[in-house]
Amino acid sequence: MKNLFLILGLLLSVSLFSQKLDTLKIEKDRLDSLYIEEVENKRKTDKVLHAEPLFIDLIRDLGARKGEKEWNVGFGMTDNNKFDSYEALVEYEWAPINRLGLEIEVPFTFFYPNEDDVDKSIMPQNKINGLKLAAQYSFFVSEKHSTSMAIGYLNEFEFVNFSHYGNEAFVEGNVYNPFFVAAKRWEQNFHTLIYTGPQMQQHFSDNSMHTTWQINTNLHYMIDGTRNFIGLEFNKEITYDDFDMAIRPQMRLGITDNLLVGIVAGVPIKRESQRFSTFFRLIYEPKHKH
DSSP, X not given: XXXXXXXXXXXXXXXXXXXXXXXXXXXXXXXXXXXXXXXXXXXXXXXXXOOOOSSSOOSSOTTOOTTOXXXXXXXXXXXXXXXXXXXXXXXXXXXXXXXXXXXXXXXXXXXXXXXTTOOGGGSOOOEEOEEEEEEEEEEEEEXXXXXXXXXXXXXXXXXXXXXXXXXXXXXXXXXXXXXXXXXXXXXXXXXXXXXEEEEXXXXXXXXXXXXXXXXXXXXXXXXXXXXXXXXXXEXXXXXXXXEEEEEEEEEEEEEETTEEEEEEEEEESSOSSOOOEEEEEEEEOOOOOO
């Protein structure tokens, strides 16, 4: 008789646990659906919810809607064997019309030796890297297939080092960077994205041109009913004689409805000149009229 009561008790516990799991799954699906509904079906213009990478970020969201805007402030540190580099950036993105995103960015880099006997002549000098201007147009947005694609162009006017101000031309080069973006959400939570294109760097002093192909692939998992995610960014650079890749684990957390913080770590697959790096991005999205 005791064994019978024990078996009945176990069956009842399993049944209650199963019902609890079903309830949690229903609540999870409801939260996901509500958040996706808020982003995608809030207005008549199609837009798919995608997880945007934090290190190589996009020029506004894919399928951007008129009136959207965003401020970014970023800080980073990279260990370059003999010296450390500290990066900072200020960036503004906005959408003047549906599906078109524009961006202005000013990045800075400062260098500091991490050994007392480092030859200062081999160290890069502190500088405002340049002025970046970019545009991105989403030519394909399908809520049915949870897929978006875009083409864009980024142009960077490269500035001279601080020590050369007044002694030579302020702009020392130009970077031409057309790119293509494709992203897909799988079911509710998983997101994939590829960002690729050539980066052509022109030096005005000798008119030389150096081309690097960028292939950036991403995998993210977005937390149920939120804008928070965890993921991996794979940043690959290919030249005619070299291949470099950095793996960047990352996470994004929502602080308020329109303020988020992104945290990124960087691990190169080959330690030729760079070692471990970190990057933080503060994202502020002012509210806009629908």
